[in-house]
Amino acid sequence: MxxxxxxxxxxxxxxxxxxxxxxxxxxxxxxxxxxxxxxxxxxxxxxxxxxxxxxxxxxxxxxxxxxxxxxxxxxxxxxxxxxxxxxxxxxxxxxxxxxxxxxxxxxxxxVLPEIGKVDFSGVELERLKASVPDKDVDEAIERIAKANRDQKPVDPARPAQKGDSIKLDFVGSVDGKEFPGGAATDYSLELGSGSFIPGFEDQLTGAEVGKVIDVKVTFPADYGAAELAGKDAIFKCTIKELHEFVDKPADDELAKKNNFENLEAMRKAVSDRIGQDYSQISRSMIKRNLLDKLADLHKFPVPEGLIEGEFNAIWARIEEAKKNGQKLEGDEENMRKEYREIAERRVRLGLLLADVGRSNSIDVTPEELNQAVMREAMRYPGQERQVLEFYGKNAELKDQLRAPIFEEKTVDFILELAKVSEKSVTPEELLKAAREAEEDQHADGAPSTAP
Known part of the structure; x- marks a missing residue:
């Protein structure tokens, strides 16, 4: 040769x-x-x-x-x-x-670029930390109590009012023709819940049991089903039952109904869950800030083929969104330029994290992979066994769960080396900072990495 x-x-x-x-x-x-x-x-x-x-x-x-x-x-x-x-x-x-x-x-x-040894000790980051105030727990308990309310028939009979629950049959039509998904039987609806498109529930206020009402609405311009977006529709509604809610007090009985020993135990569980939510938001923000800094600090060359592959994957999702009726801002030429920059950023960060992980012997254990499969199965209540069997028979699919675990472990490793300070904030300040970061972020900063 x-x-x-x-x-x-x-x-x-x-x-x-x-x-x-x-x-x-x-x-x-x-x-x-x-x-x-x-x-x-x-x-x-x-x-x-x-x-x-x-x-x-x-x-x-x-x-x-x-x-x-x-x-x-x-x-x-x-x-x-x-x-x-x-x-x-x-x-x-x-x-x-x-x-x-x-x-x-x-x-x-x-070929893959030579990245070399990376020093993270000079990377400075701030972690926002929010405590859970009692009012957040109180509001969550109120929502639980509301979800557990009993209903009783309205007696004596009266017209429906906001806050009532009505049971109805309805058939929707556009231009005199029924459309898929526009009909239901014995549908329970809480008036004022905002479950239906604007104007629907308002027109049922004042309705009486046994009456048939034509509800006239216009589907929003950004409605999910493109064939209905912006169209006028008529729903023929038959009112069958009318109930009013009976409030439940927040007490030990409510807690036991929700599988807690008492109200105190339920409040602690609720507080812990909210705290986890705040921690997750804070984690997402510091991770994003870390990736931003890493992207700015490391400008090594990136293989064009990897950029092209990432860009094509992004653009395919955009084309799919356009097919589904989603309107995109900006002209195509500028969008292509912007998303190619995003693709390059993702690939560069992915290569950097992969190199850091390999260089420092970061790996995904079989136990961590199995836990990821279990979490995936829990997303499909009632089908957990089928999901587990599916992953058991598809090693390649199971291996796809490895990349995000590897990425998170590598980010944790870098955060341990970086200079991270903590700042106490209120939940409102945390959420505001998260919203502002989301608005300012052109790329999602979530590279696809694998060991």
């Missing part, structure tokens, strides 16, 4: 490789000898078929097999001998392919 380096510009490498015809012939002869030991053809005993006859019948296929093996193995050896780390699969271009002659082909690859 002869390897000639044709070019080396930035992260791109190109080689010409020549595989002698004799090497391929030897491989073909070797495979023919193996085949001759077991081959069967009419008129010959097993293992007694002449090699020349086998070559005539199978030679072309065996040559193709030998060629593929030679290209793959010689390409891998050329890369290994030079200590290169390909970012993507090498591109092979066959230049000379004729049986009996040397095979010539060119290999083009992009």
């Amino acid at each position: 002869q390897v000639t380096e044709l070019s080396a510009e930035g992260l791109k490498r190109q080689f010409k490789i020549v595989v002698p015809a004799g090497d391929l012939s030897a491989k073909v002869d070797e495979r023919l000898a193996e085949l001759a030991q077991t081959a069967t053809l009419p008129g010959f005993r097993p293992g007694k078929v002449p090699v020349g006859l086998l070559k005539k019948q199978y030679g072309q296929a065996l040559y193709g097999e030998a060629l593929e093996q030679a290209v793959n193995s010689s390409t891998a050896k050329a890369i290994e001998d030079r200590g290169l780390k390909p970012a993507l699969q090498p591109r092979v271009d066959l230049k000379q392919l004729e049986e009996g002659k040397d095979v010539e082909f060119e290999v083009a690859i992009e």
Whole structure:
């Protein structure tokens, strides 16, 4: 095998490789000898078929097999001998392919950049910390009590009013034609809940049991179903029952109904959950700030092929959103430029985090991967077993859960080395800061990384 380096510009490498015809012939002869030991053809005993006859019948296929093996193995050896780390699969271009002659082909690859040792001790970050005030717990308990209210029929009879629960049948139509998903039977609706499109519930206020009412509404311009967006519709509603809610006091009985020992235990659980929510928001913010700083501090070159792949994935989601009727701001040329910058940022951060993780022996344990599978299964109540079986049979799909775990562990590692100060804030200040960060952020800063 002869390897000639044709070019080396930035992260791109190109080689010409020549595989002698004799090497391929030897491989073909070797495979023919193996085949001759077991081959069967009419008129010959097993293992007694002449090699020349086998070559005539199978030679072309065996040559193709030998060629593929030679290209793959010689390409891998050329890369290994030079200590290169390909970012993507090498591109092979066959230049000379004729049986009996040397095979010539060119290999083009992009290699991963050398990132080098990274010092995180100079990275300064601020972690916002919010305590859980009693009023937040009180409001959450009130919501639980509201969700557990009893209902009783309105007696004596009266027209429906805001806060009542009505049971109704309805059939919706646009331009006199019914549409999919526009009808329901025995549907329970709390008036004033805002569950339906604007104007629907208001027109049911004052309705009486047994009455049929035509509710006229206009679907919002940004309605999820594009075929209904902005359209006028009429819903023929039949009022079947009218109930009013009976408030539940926040007491031990309410707590026990929700599987807590008493009200105090429920309040603690609620406080802990809210605290976890605040911690998660704070974590997301400091992670985003960290990634912003890392992106600004590290400007190493990024393989164009990886950028293109990431951009294509982003743009495919945009095209899908457009098909679903979502209107996007800005012209396509500027959007493509912006999202290509986002793609480059994501790839650069992904390479950086992957390199930091590998350099510091950060790995995902089988236990962590199994816990991720369990969390995924819990997202589908009643189908947990099927989800677990599905992941058990699909190792590649299960392995996709590895990347986000690896990323979080690497971020934790970096945060331990960075200079992190804490600032106490109110929940309102925390949420405001999170909203402002979201508005200012052009990229989501969530690179796809893997060990």
